[in-house]
Structure formats: structure tokens, C-alpha cells
Amino acid sequence: MSKKGVLTVVSGFSGAGKGTLMKALLKKYDYELSISATTRSPREGEEHGREYFFLTREEFESMIETGKLIEWAEYVGNYYGTPKEYVEQRLNEGKDVILEIEIQGALKVREIFPDALLLFVTPPNITELKSRLVGRGTESMETIMKRLARASEEANFMEHYDYIIVNDDLDECVETTHQVIMNEHYKVSQNKNFIEAITAELKAMKEGAI
């Protein structure tokens, strides 16, 4: 229905499987994953404009000052942010754009794009979350407990999201996510032009013009 793209923001607990979900979703369906800007150095195999837009601190700070970022944050001495122009261009072309960002950033996106769709990805329960984090085998128990403590803070923001996406079975989760985004095209807020057209047509008919 609506021709304008839907802006979807995906957040969730670390260990909820967001990355795997995004990969599977983008492989199967035609979404644009927004590319973040960062001041950190490219790792081996990373390309400018594919994994990230790699910028100097001066370039990044100039984007902050000129309001060209939807949201940004500084982690461990590096900036990370979402360029506004890239997102707006894709939406205007009718592409559905996905941002995978953490909660504070997601809430900032909602301020700038009130019609953004906010999805929160979670495992079916916390025992599952813990066993996924342990299962990775890459982190110490201390780090895992820190992640769970962080998740405990993050859980307080779930109610600010629109939908809860439970990642239990990956294929099912991909389909649910896709359907939730597709349905957004039928929302009244996405169809203001259609409503205006129908209203104008009815008015003209009532007045005998057609």
C-alpha cells in the first residue's frame, strides 16, 4: 500500500540473537540495513560504506554539529552514529530501512521519526539468554554476569517498544519480523496520502463534480 519506506529499529538483549536474525532476514527479504558511521579503525576485511562509514574525529564531530546524525554515542573513545541522510534517502525511495541499535539510540530515533517501528528482540526466557551467553564460550563468567546486569537495566525500556520479537526458532522469528514490518505499510499513519485522496474524491462526488 503505502509507497514510503518503513523505518524499523531493532534492539534487544545482548545474546538475544539480533545479529543472526538480521543476517537471516536480509538474506531472505529485501531490506536496507542502515550503515553506521564510526571513528574506530576498519578491521581486516571491513569496507567503507559496507560495514561502516569510517570517519575521522573531525568529520564525525562536524556531522554532530550540523545535525546530520539521527543518534550518536561514544564507546571506549570512539564515536558511533547513524547518518540521517542515508536513512531519509532510502525511505523516500520506498525502501524499508532497518537500524540495529541499542536502546538509548532507539528512543532518539523515535523522537526524530515518530512513525518508526521499534522492535525488541528477546529470548523466550532468561535461563535461555544465560545459556546462550555461556554457550558462546568467548566470555568470562564475570563478563556474562555484567551483560545480564545490563539486560536487567534494559528490560525497563521494553515497554517503550512497539513489538516484542521472541527469538526461539530462528526461521519463525524471521517470518514474524518480516510480517510485523510488512503490516506497518497498512497503518493509518503510513497512509495519509491515500486517506486524503479518498476524502477528496468523496467530497468531489458529493458536490457533483464526478
Place this chain on the structure above:
Amino acid sequence: MSKKGVLTVVSGFSGAGKGTLMKALLKKYDYELSISATTRSPREGEEHGREYFFLTREEFESMIETGKLIEWAEYVGNYYGTPKEYVEQRLNEGKDVILEIEIQGALKVREIFPDALLLFVTPPNITELKSRLVGRGTESMETIMKRLARASEEANFMEHYDYIIVNDDLDECVETTHQVIMNEHYKVSQNKNFIEAITAELKAMKEGAI
């Protein structure tokens, strides 16, 4: 996900094909169509508790006075209304309930059930609407023009609905309606219990209880 049923209200222009859509939807999927109460006499073949709950004026007025109707209206000397208990029982049983009612009633439902899903059914354009009304062959041009004039008033309320369902191809329309209702189960507002459980689990883990 959520165990509680979703309450869906379907409205739309006369001639938009709501009746056909409801029949096709209920034939294919497991929804409960809410049964209205009325004081009009049963027509041949109509059964109490199937097409309507047929009540006396005294019974109906007593339901109004005791707040047992979600919404009600009087048309051509007869009362029509939606019994609250029937809807609440089905929702608590986890059934998805559909009400097919006109706009004023739909807005009243939203007041009582803020989480109700409001769908507005419309043909793809007004030329199509007019030709459907003419195509029925059961109404005079004067009646058709009255219906279109009424549609023109109704169009002003489209923005109070959640989703616009364009009834162009019936099968497609059935699928869209079904998907939109199914997705409602993933909404944050439908999953407060799940969010509470996750939050409590995380808190307990942080405090070392599990």
C-alpha cells in the same frame, strides 16, 4: 505469544465489502464474531444467539442501565448493541474476537478497550465504491448518492483507526486482515505479563537468586 485474545473492530464504507470479507475470514480462520443484541424481530431463519441476541425493549434498556453494553445505538425505532460480557469472556479464554460495527460504535469500543485493534475497510478508490453500490442493483441512485454522502462524513474518522484494509482482491484482503490481527499478539501492550516475567527473572539473577 500473548495468551489473551485480541479484540478487533472492523468498520468501513458501506459497499467496501465488509460482510464478504468477514464471511471469508471466519470460514478460513478461527475467530469469534461478536453477536449483537437487538430489539428488532428475528427474520426468517435467524436464531437467538446466532445472528443476534433478540431482546425485548425492557431487557435491552436494563442492559444499558446496568452498563452491560460496550456500545449501543437506536436505528429506526430498534436498539442494537454489543454485550460486554460475551466479548470479555471470549477474550479471557484467549479467543480473538471481531466486532463489525459502524464508526461511532468503534470509537466507543476504543474508550472501553484501549488495546482494541481498529481496522477500516475501504475499496481502492471511490469510483470502485460507486460501481459496487450500483452493481448491487438493489438500490435507487438516490439511495446510492446518500450512501456516498455518508461515506464522505465517515472518511473524516479514518484517521482514528489503526490500519487501512484495502479490499481489492478478496483473498489478499483476508490474508492481510488475518496477519494484522495475528501480529497484534506480539505488541508490547499485549505482552505485559511476559515483560514482567522477564524483568523479574533478570532481577532475581542479578541478585544471585538463580
